[in-house]
Amino acid sequence: MPSRPAEAESARRRGLLMEQEKSGLTQTEFCQRRGVSLHAFRSWKYRPAPLKPRAVSPSKPHLVPVRLLAGTDVALELGIRGGRTIRVRPGFDEVTLQRLVLALESSLC
Numbered sequence: 001m002p003s004r005p006a007e008a009e010s011a012r013r014r015g016l017l018m019e020q021e022k023s024g025l026t027q028t029e030f031c032q033r034r035g036v037s038l039h040a041f042r043s044w045k046y047r048p049a050p051l052k053p054r055a056v057s058p059s060k061p062h063l064v065p066v067r068l069l070a071g072t073d074v075a076l077e078l079g080i081r082g083g084r085t086i087r088v089r090p091g092f093d094e095v096t097l098q099r100l101v102l103a104l105e106s107s108l109c
Helices: 005-023 027-034 038-046 094-107
Strands: 076-080 084-088
Touching: 005 027, 005 038, 027 038, 084 094
Parallel strands: none
Antiparallel strands: 076 084
16 A cells, blocks of 8 residues: 555556546546546646655766776767767766766766
């Protein structure tokens, strides 16, 4: 049994969506018979469920040690979620890079 009002409402909406599918009625007919707004019903049905935020620990960045070859001018590339790539040259500031990665990771949650 849901413990919070929002969970109870979410369960009620899922129940109505399943009931309509099994009823054989159109969405319009079902909503009229149940006294439910067609607009609200369709927003429940077609709006994707919100993503749950993921906890990000600023003290634990997801970085791995990297050893750069002496004398190379090739950029280091970091692939992160969302298809983004960060390119840095030798001699980069590690603290700034860590802060950048954390900021990007938390914005992709």
